[in-house]
Amino acid sequence: MSNSENSKNHSRSPRSILDARPEHSADSPVSVHAMTVAYNRKPVLWDVDYDAPSNSLVAIVGPNGAGKSTLIKACLGLIPRASGTVEFWGKSYKQSRSLIGYVPQRESVDWDFPVSALDVVCMGRYRKIGWCRPVTKSHKKAAMEALARVGMEDFARRQISQLSGGQQQRVFLARALTQEAELYFMDEPFAGVDASTERAIIEVLRELRSNGKTVIVVHHDLQSVPEYFDHVLLLNMRVVAAGPVSEVFTAENLQKTYGGRLTLLAEAAEAVARAAKGS
Amino acid sequence: MSDPIVDANSIIETLTLQGGFNTNAVILGTSLLGIAAGVIGAFALLRKRSLTADALSHATLPGIAAAFLVSSAMGFSGRSMPVLMLGAAISGILGVACIHLILQHTRLKEDAAIGIVLSVFFGIGIVLLSVVQSSTSGSAAGLNHYIYGQTAAMTRSDAYLMGGIGLFASLIALIMLKEFMVVCFNESFARSMGMRVWLIDSIMLALVVLITVSGLQAVGLILIVAMLIIPPAAARFWTDRLWKLVLLSALIGGISGYSGASISALFPRKPAGSVIVLVAGSIFILSMLFAPTRGVLADSFRRIQLRVRIARDHVLESLYEIEIGHAETEHPKAASWLIKLLCVKGWITRDNGQLILTDAGRTQGQRIHRNHLLWEQYLVSYADIAPTHVDWSVDQVEHVLSDELIHALILALKKRGLSIPPLDGGTT
Numbered sequence: 146m147s148n149s150e151n152s153k154n155h156s157r158s159p160r161s162i163l164d165a166r167p168e169h170s171a172d173s174p175v176s177v178h179a180m181t182v183a184y185n186r187k188p189v190l191w192d193v194d195y196d197a198p199s200n201s202l203v204a205i206v207g208p209n210g211a212g213k214s215t216l217i218k219a220c221l222g223l224i225p226r227a228s229g230t231v232e233f234w235g236k237s238y239k240q241s242r243s244l245i246g247y248v249p250q251r252e253s254v255d256w257d258f259p260v261s262a263l264d265v266v267c268m269g270r271y272r273k274i275g276w277c278r279p280v281t282k283s284h285k286k287a288a289m290e291a292l293a294r295v296g297m298e299d300f301a302r303r304q305i306s307q308l309s310g311g312q313q314q315r316v317f318l319a320r321a322l323t324q325e326a327e328l329y330f331m332d333e334p335f336a337g338v339d340a341s342t343e344r345a346i347i348e349v350l351r352e353l354r355s356n357g358k359t360v361i362v363v364h365h366d367l368q369s370v371p372e373y374f375d376h377v378l379l380l381n382m383r384v385v386a387a388g389p390v391s392e393v394f395t396a397e398n399l400q401k402t403y404g405g406r407l408t409l410l411a412e413a414a415e416a417v418a419r420a421a422k423g424s
Numbered sequence: 425m426s427d428p429i430v431d432a433n434s435i436i437e438t439l440t441l442q443g444g445f446n447t448n449a450v451i452l453g454t455s456l457l458g459i460a461a462g463v464i465g466a467f468a469l470l471r472k473r474s475l476t477a478d479a480l481s482h483a484t485l486p487g488i489a490a491a492f493l494v495s496s497a498m499g500f501s502g503r504s505m506p507v508l509m510l511g512a513a514i515s516g517i518l519g520v521a522c523i524h525l526i527l528q529h530t531r532l533k534e535d536a537a538i539g540i541v542l543s544v545f546f547g548i549g550i551v552l553l554s555v556v557q558s559s560t561s562g563s564a565a566g567l568n569h570y571i572y573g574q575t576a577a578m579t580r581s582d583a584y585l586m587g588g589i590g591l592f593a594s595l596i597a598l599i600m601l602k603e604f605m606v607v608c609f610n611e612s613f614a615r616s617m618g619m620r621v622w623l624i625d626s627i628m629l630a631l632v633v634l635i636t637v638s639g640l641q642a643v644g645l646i647l648i649v650a651m652l653i654i655p656p657a658a659a660r661f662w663t664d665r666l667w668k669l670v671l672l673s674a675l676i677g678g679i680s681g682y683s684g685a686s687i688s689a690l691f692p693r694k695p696a697g698s699v700i701v702l703v704a705g706s707i708f709i710l711s712m713l714f715a716p717t718r719g720v721l722a723d724s725f726r727r728i729q730l731r732v733r734i735a736r737d738h739v740l741e742s743l744y745e746i747e748i749g750h751a752e753t754e755h756p757k758a759a760s761w762l763i764k765l766l767c768v769k770g771w772i773t774r775d776n777g778q779l780i781l782t783d784a785g786r787t788q789g790q791r792i793h794r795n796h797l798l799w800e801q802y803l804v805s806y807a808d809i810a811p812t813h814v815d816w817s818v819d820q821v822e823h824v825l826s827d828e829l830i831h832a833l834i835l836a837l838k839k840r841g842l843s844i845p846p847l848d849g850g851t852t
Contacts, residue, residue, distance in 0.1 A: 247612075277603070306664075
């Protein structure tokens with residue numbers, strides 16, 4: 146397998162040299178090329194190039210309005226791109242859909258919806274089940290297993306509005322797990338969750354990584370970046386820096402990303418110091 | 425003129441479907457329509473498209489009038505039900521398309537777009553209707569029935585068509601329950617999985633169109649939307665499960681349709697549409713008031729209960745703190761009914777006008793005091809936790825936090841020089 150990938154890389158390298166910018170790489174789970182996204186003619190993301198490394202936990206970090214969620218949504222084709230392309234393992238989104246899982250922002254849905262936690266998790270199987278077919282026992286079993294992985298099996302029959310914010314987030318994570326994907330996009334899974342949920346989520350993320358999956362996470366808390374993630378993408382409308390946390394997550398890059406926001410910088414400095422200690 | 429006097433016999437005959445073949449067909453058809461509207465309305469409500477359905481039904485009027493004009497001009501009878509329904513469907517869909525166009529190309533919000541389309545289409549319809557009335561003979565007057573609904577004018581085949589469409593639409597909705605559910609709950613997730621949301625939405629819209637146009641004759645275009653909104657809204661008070669919501673909504677819709685058509689058959693001057701809506705509306709009001717957990721009364725009861733409980737806890741805690749010598753705690757000022765309640769419960773007694781805790785009351789007070797201390801410390805120790813996430817009312821902190829964490833909190837309290845009473849099993 147690695148052989149064929151190597152040869153592919155090799156064959157395209159002359160072109161890469163000719164082009165000013167790297168082309169899509171076929172072994173990257175997601176490869177974004179020259180992507181620009183605009184809302185109402187105002188660009189939100191500008192000319193983004195990014196190759197995600199496989200088998201790693203990647204944090205997308207940046208200030209509010211930096212386009213972090215937009216980047217994920219544009220990759221998934223949920224919002225139109227003004228320009229640019231996205232490839233998954235060198236293929237189009239349509240071809241790779243079954244390999245991609247998604248955890249939307251928790252606030253994006255109405256939690257007063259009349260369904261149970263189990264119903265929500267089963268939604269992750271709908272594509273596999275197919276049109277107009279009922280959810281069978283085996284799918285429910287898979288959903289229960291996913292709930293157990295996030296420590297929520299006791300809440301399967303609960304109506305979702307009766308769950309706490311952290312529990313709702315875990316239900317969303319369980320739903321993504323039933324998708325049995327190779328690449329996951331998660332939009333702020335740690336936002337507003339309690340400490341035990343945060344631990345449960347990070348445990349699942351590490352488990353996914355050790356199974357060879359790639360997880361791309363929109364993340365808010367700079368302090369935990371070095372502890373939780375291998376790679377980081379610093380974003381503020383454009384890519385400020387991207388790469389391994391130990392190389393890229395520097396005070397200088399954070400300054401470039403966040404500008405003069407002092408409180409955040411202090412936070413970042415502390416995080417960087419801790420990262421340096423850790424490595 | 426008043427309605428003819430109806431004797432008890434004919435009431436029973438009508439309600440038990442013995443009132444003649446034509447009447448039966450109309451009652452059956454309207455009931456089926458009610459069931460279907462309940463089923464499909466549930467999804468329209470969850471998709472937050474109920475008002476779009478209202479615009480759609482008003483937008484059918486120009487189509488009805490135009491269909492009448494065109495088919496009369498071609499020499500057919502203008503009042504053929506399928507032809508009028510086709511015209512209604514086309515202009516209804518056109519109306520919805522206009523809403524989408526406005527939303528896509530302007531910055532107007534949905535409510536404005538719906539209001540504009542609804543009124544403009546209805547206005548066009550009224551103008552066309554006046555053209556119909558001035559250009560043709562009296563046979564056109566029947567078109568007015570499509571605005572307010574008139575079951576008495578329905579033929580048996582009209583009723584069968586209406587019932588058949590209702591049955592068909594309900595079946596489609598039940599088959600697609602799963603698809604409708606995910607699109608209603610989390611559209612972006614459905615799209616990320618590659619489900620064709622536009623197709624699912626279009627099918628949902630098509631079902632709403634079917635219900636609307638098939639109900640035009642019986643219920644009328646102004647009130648048909650009530651059959652789509654009210655039954656699921658009423659059903660929502662009773663259940664937290666989608667399939668139960670759909671079934672209950674179908675039941676309420678069916679009952680409304682049945683009783684509306686029956687009453688209209690007994691009193692031909694009473695338009696079925698209004699009666700159906702009034703029955704559904706009554707069920708809605710009863711549900712809103714009396715449903716357990718989600719109903720207004722249950723909700724107010726819980727709120728009063730909570731207030732009593734907070735006031736009660738406050739008195740017990742203050743008395744306890746005075747007993748253990750907290751200088752800053754003031755003597756509680758409680759309403760006389762609350763003191764009576766606490767006396768009846770056996771938690772306090774009166775001694776020379778002073779309130780004194782009984783043993784049971786002391787246990788309660790101690791428990792509340794301990795809880796509040798722990799929660800307070802929790803907020804101090806974990807300052808990043810929003811106070812709204814702390815459930816002060818929980819009987820015991822132990823039920824929510826781990827032993828390990830409580831131990832840490834007790835240590836932290838001791839460091840601040842605050843002693844904490846032990847937990848002596850004083851649960852209620």
